Amino acid sequence: MHAYRTHSCAALSKDNVGETVRLSGWVNRVRDHGGILFIDLRDHYGITQVLCDPDSPAFADVEKVRSEWCIRIDGEVKARAPELVNPKIPTGEVEVFVRGIEVLGQSAELPLMVFGDQEYPEETRLRYRYLDLRREAMQRNMTLRSDVVRSIRQRMWDKAFREYQTPIITASSPEGARDFLVPSRLHPGKFYALPQAPQQFKQLIMMSGYDKYFQIAPCFRDEDPRADRSPTDFYQLDLEMSFVTQQDVFDTVSPVIAGVFEEFGEGAKVDAPETWPQIPYKEAALKYGTDKPDLRNPIEMQDVSEHFRGSGFAIFAKLLEQDGTEIRAIPAPTGGSRKFCDRMNAFAQKEGLPGMGYIFWRDQGQGMEAAGPLAKNIGPERTEAIRAQLGLGVGDAAFFLGGKPQAFQRVAGKARDVIGEDLGLTDKNRFAFAWIVDFPIYEKDEETGKIDFEHNPFSMPQGGMEALQGDPLAVKGYQYDLACNGYELVSGAIRNHKPDLMLKAFEIAGYGEDEVKKRFQGLYNAFQYGAPPHGGCAAGIDRIVMLLAGTSNIREVIMFPMNQRAEDLMMAAPSEASSDQLMELSLRLIPQE
Numbered sequence: 001m002h003a004y005r006t007h008s009c010a011a012l013s014k015d016n017v018g019e020t021v022r023l024s025g026w027v028n029r030v031r032d033h034g035g036i037l038f039i040d041l042r043d044h045y046g047i048t049q050v051l052c053d054p055d056s057p058a059f060a061d062v063e064k065v066r067s068e069w070c071i072r073i074d075g076e077v078k079a080r081a082p083e084l085v086n087p088k089i090p091t092g093e094v095e096v097f098v099r100g101i102e103v104l105g106q107s108a109e110l111p112l113m114v115f116g117d118q119e120y121p122e123e124t125r126l127r128y129r130y131l132d133l134r135r136e137a138m139q140r141n142m143t144l145r146s147d148v149v150r151s152i153r154q155r156m157w158d159k160a161f162r163e164y165q166t167p168i169i170t171a172s173s174p175e176g177a178r179d180f181l182v183p184s185r186l187h188p189g190k191f192y193a194l195p196q197a198p199q200q201f202k203q204l205i206m207m208s209g210y211d212k213y214f215q216i217a218p219c220f221r222d223e224d225p226r227a228d229r230s231p232t233d234f235y236q237l238d239l240e241m242s243f244v245t246q247q248d249v250f251d252t253v254s255p256v257i258a259g260v261f262e263e264f265g266e267g268a269k270v271d272a273p274e275t276w277p278q279i280p281y282k283e284a285a286l287k288y289g290t291d292k293p294d295l296r297n298p299i300e301m302q303d304v305s306e307h308f309r310g311s312g313f314a315i316f317a318k319l320l321e322q323d324g325t326e327i328r329a330i331p332a333p334t335g336g337s338r339k340f341c342d343r344m345n346a347f348a349q350k351e352g353l354p355g356m357g358y359i360f361w362r363d364q365g366q367g368m369e370a371a372g373p374l375a376k377n378i379g380p381e382r383t384e385a386i387r388a389q390l391g392l393g394v395g396d397a398a399f400f401l402g403g404k405p406q407a408f409q410r411v412a413g414k415a416r417d418v419i420g421e422d423l424g425l426t427d428k429n430r431f432a433f434a435w436i437v438d439f440p441i442y443e444k445d446e447e448t449g450k451i452d453f454e455h456n457p458f459s460m461p462q463g464g465m466e467a468l469q470g471d472p473l474a475v476k477g478y479q480y481d482l483a484c485n486g487y488e489l490v491s492g493a494i495r496n497h498k499p500d501l502m503l504k505a506f507e508i509a510g511y512g513e514d515e516v517k518k519r520f521q522g523l524y525n526a527f528q529y530g531a532p533p534h535g536g537c538a539a540g541i542d543r544i545v546m547l548l549a550g551t552s553n554i555r556e557v558i559m560f561p562m563n564q565r566a567e568d569l570m571m572a573a574p575s576e577a578s579s580d581q582l583m584e585l586s587l588r589l590i591p592q593e
Contacts, residue, residue: 017078025071039051065103070103126555166198351414489547
């Protein structure tokens with residue numbers, strides 16, 4: 001007999017009745033039923049009920065075990081009485097009578113219970129992550145993650161991609177976030193960087209004549225944490241292809257993503273890739289208030305500025321006299337009650353705005369009537385024009401925000417989500433995808449007036465060199481994101497592979513030719529030797545699994561995540577370096593004020 005087990009804790013069935021077996025696992029819980037001890041024995045695969053009565057030679061030892069002790073038992077498989085069968089577990093028709101037991105590892109008093117669904121502070125869960133990971137939900141999430149990665153790999157191989165590994169220690173590169181720097185012992189005063197993404201390397205693979213590349217790549221960014229973003233490292237499906245257009249990338253990636261969601265989405269509707277809309281960035285900002293819209297929600301915002309220009313509502317009328325301002329309406333079908341309107345007004349105030357104007361339409365017996373402060377101020381003719389534009393009727397409402405879009409757009413998008421959720425308009429049993437396209441390459445800092453890259457600096461500008469001669473803020477790139485249910489899952493671009501275009505693009509963002517050649521010398525030099533047109537993208541593994549697991553917290557699907565302060569409480573990282581380590585690296589710490 002094997003030293004530890006003949007079967008897993010999910011393997012026994014009626015076919016094993018009468019057999020002597022050996023099981024190993026953790027004590028999920030102990031129950032004493034009139035002197036007979038029942039133990040739910042758990043391993044990674046499942047649970048088997050084992051029991052021991054006073055006639056067993058192991059009874060005295062079984063009495064001592066407690067929750068989360070790791071034990072090995074020998075015993076005989078017996079069938080449960082029909083009325084005691086547990087249909088919720090695969091082993092529910094049998095139980096094992098214990099004849100021998102060995103304690104493999106005792107457990108101290110538990111800081112958190114593994115059995116059950118008790119809620120614990122995240123700090124406790126992360127400090128004792130090895131216990132937290134024993135819990136059923138976490139075992140399920142981590143198994144899902146592993147299965148998703150396997151599925152993605154297979155789907156990429158099926159599309160004739162090969163996986164190549166790129167360096168983890170490299171040079172610093174502007175990718176939109178802070179680098180993690182690594183001091184060099186051999187080159188004092190110089191630093192490597194952990195890669196924010198394999199961006200330059202995957203382009204260099206294309207320069208090297210490898211037509212299709214992919215990698216499940218670790219990426220490192222020193223970012224502020226959010227619920228849907230890790231503050232230190234994450235994994236992505238990274239891919240690149242030569243001789244492709246933007247549509248070729250979409251046609252390649254979309255079936256891979258859709259297939260994964262169909263395989264692991266537990267029956268939720270997955271929109272067919274050929275139906276995924278391609279929405280220009282500017283349109284997405286107007287209609288949804290975000291470049292990662294949740295299309296399960298049918299609400300689309302509209303510009304209604306003309307109905308308020310010169311109207312009796314002085315706040316909006318005066319606002320529209322300023323350049324770059326507009327009034328945007330958020331339709332709310334079935335939201336036509338003062339109670340709901342007041343609730344949304346309070347929501348806007350919590351978000352830091354003075355409030356949200358609203359109109360709702362009700363039946364007064366003699367016809368439809370528009371109600372609310374805005375309706376009274378602008379009059380029935382303008383109110384009716386707004387209702388007609390938005391396609392609303394009795395029992396519906398509309399909410400209004402005004403100013404420069406960048407000042408209110410985020411709140412408007414959030415309000416759209418809240419309205420869709422609260423009114424039951426958002427389809428919860430669906431994964432809705434959309435490609436967001438035509439991103440601006442550059443953005444302007446409102447305080448300094450400086451032009452910088454808005455998105456990926458290595459993207460091909462639409463219109464080529466001619467486009468770069470005009471207004472930088474009007475330049476669009478062959479850049480694209482894939483949004484799903486309000487999250488960005490994929491980001492990519494067709495790359496700028498022409499040296500003169502590369503220099504000009506970086507010059508607009510304030511990078512001189514010498515700096516470009518120095519910071520990106522590998523890529524720039526490679527472009528001198530027959531660079532093929534190429535493009536690709538990266539899909540966030542963590543976010544994909546997060547959506548499939550039905551959670552909004554990315555730490556629920558990462559095995560050993562950092563906390564919100566970018567600390568590993570379990571391993572006590574970050575930690576102080578010893579004086580010897582600092583000396584070896586030629587570093588000196590400057591005390592913080």
